[in-house]
Amino acid sequence: MAALTRILRPSSISCSNITKCRYFSTTVPEVQNHNFTRIDPKDRNVQWVFLGVPGVGKGTYASRLSTLLGVPHIATGDLVREELASSGPISQQLTEIVNQGKLVSDEIIFNLLSKRLAAGEAKGESGFILDGFPRTVKQAEILEGVTDIDLVVNLKLREDVLLDKCLGRRICSQCGKNYNVATISVKGENGKPGMSMAPLLPPAHCMSKLITRADDTEEVVKERLRIYNEKSQPVEDFFRNRGKLLEFDLPGGIPESWPRLLEALNLDDYEEKQSAAA
Numbered sequence: 001m002a003a004l005t006r007i008l009r010p011s012s013i014s015c016s017n018i019t020k021c022r023y024f025s026t027t028v029p030e031v032q033n034h035n036f037t038r039i040d041p042k043d044r045n046v047q048w049v050f051l052g053v054p055g056v057g058k059g060t061y062a063s064r065l066s067t068l069l070g071v072p073h074i075a076t077g078d079l080v081r082e083e084l085a086s087s088g089p090i091s092q093q094l095t096e097i098v099n100q101g102k103l104v105s106d107e108i109i110f111n112l113l114s115k116r117l118a119a120g121e122a123k124g125e126s127g128f129i130l131d132g133f134p135r136t137v138k139q140a141e142i143l144e145g146v147t148d149i150d151l152v153v154n155l156k157l158r159e160d161v162l163l164d165k166c167l168g169r170r171i172c173s174q175c176g177k178n179y180n181v182a183t184i185s186v187k188g189e190n191g192k193p194g195m196s197m198a199p200l201l202p203p204a205h206c207m208s209k210l211i212t213r214a215d216d217t218e219e220v221v222k223e224r225l226r227i228y229n230e231k232s233q234p235v236e237d238f239f240r241n242r243g244k245l246l247e248f249d250l251p252g253g254i255p256e257s258w259p260r261l262l263e264a265l266n267l268d269d270y271e272e273k274q275s276a277a278a
């Protein structure tokens with residue numbers, strides 16, 4: 001735990017501006033010609049990763065933390081969907097892969113990610129919370145070779161509610177925000193506690209604009225869960241072995257989970273200080 005407390009570094013969350021950017025070039029084919037930055041941790045904001053199965057709520061919690069800490073929330077799934085929507089040269093190829101629940105090639109993912117990081121850096125962004133990346137051990141190894149990751153949060157939720165949560169996901173076609181219309185209510189049995197999660201409903205003006213992702217059908221979600229177990233679960237061990245993994249079992253919906261997550265991240269009084277300063 002001491003090692004984790006050190007890498008959480010809540011006291012250094014507000015960092016000074018980036019004046020010592022050092023670009024890293026690499027011989028790894030997937031990231032050749034792309035620049036990632038390795039900056040002294042005291043000169044930058046946090047660089048965190050969120051892991052977890054599809055539907056666990058990575059996007060929800062990563063997005064809330066990014067607002068709290070003032071760092072960009074970068075979800076590779078969003079980058080892929082933006083590319084699909086752009087009708088660019090690779091969008092047809094990507095549509096087929098994504099709609100089958102398969103993983104996009106490392107080369108494409110690193111390309112999209114490094115473009116996003118470079119655009120953010122040009123706007124003065126510092127640090128990041130990555131969501132949906134790395135998804136394979138190879139991606140984790142490449143990432144480790146080009147930048148520093150301070151902490152990896154592994155969100156966990158009981159398996160029997162994951163499918164319902166994925167099928168309840170909706171996106172507002174206008175503002176792009178994520179919601180969930182599923183009401184989860186599981187009775188406790190055999191010593192296992194029950195769990196209830198209220199739907200995450202949009203404001204009234206988004207209600208009529210909700211759409212379902214094409215890859216959130218039952219068949220595709222099951223395939224994504226299978227691929228997660230095969231390819232992404234080993235990523236947990238990769239970061240666990242490096243002492244960077246913080247396991248977090250979601251106790252329920254946002255009202256129960258958010259304060260507990262802040263506590264686990266040593267950020268419980270950070271939120272109060274931020275609201276007092278606002």
Ligand SMILES: Nc1ncnc2c1ncn2[C@@H]1O[C@H](COP(=O)(O)OP(=O)(O)O)[C@@H](O)[C@H]1O
Pocket residue numbers: 053054055076077078080097098101102103104105109131132133134135139215224
């Ligand atoms: N790091 C990645 N590597 C390969 N493919 C990815 C990656 N991130 C996203 N994708 C592609 O985008 C799709 C949607 O990703 P995401 O929104 O993160 O889904 P999920 O709901 O499964 O977490 C994935 O099924 C995959 O095809």
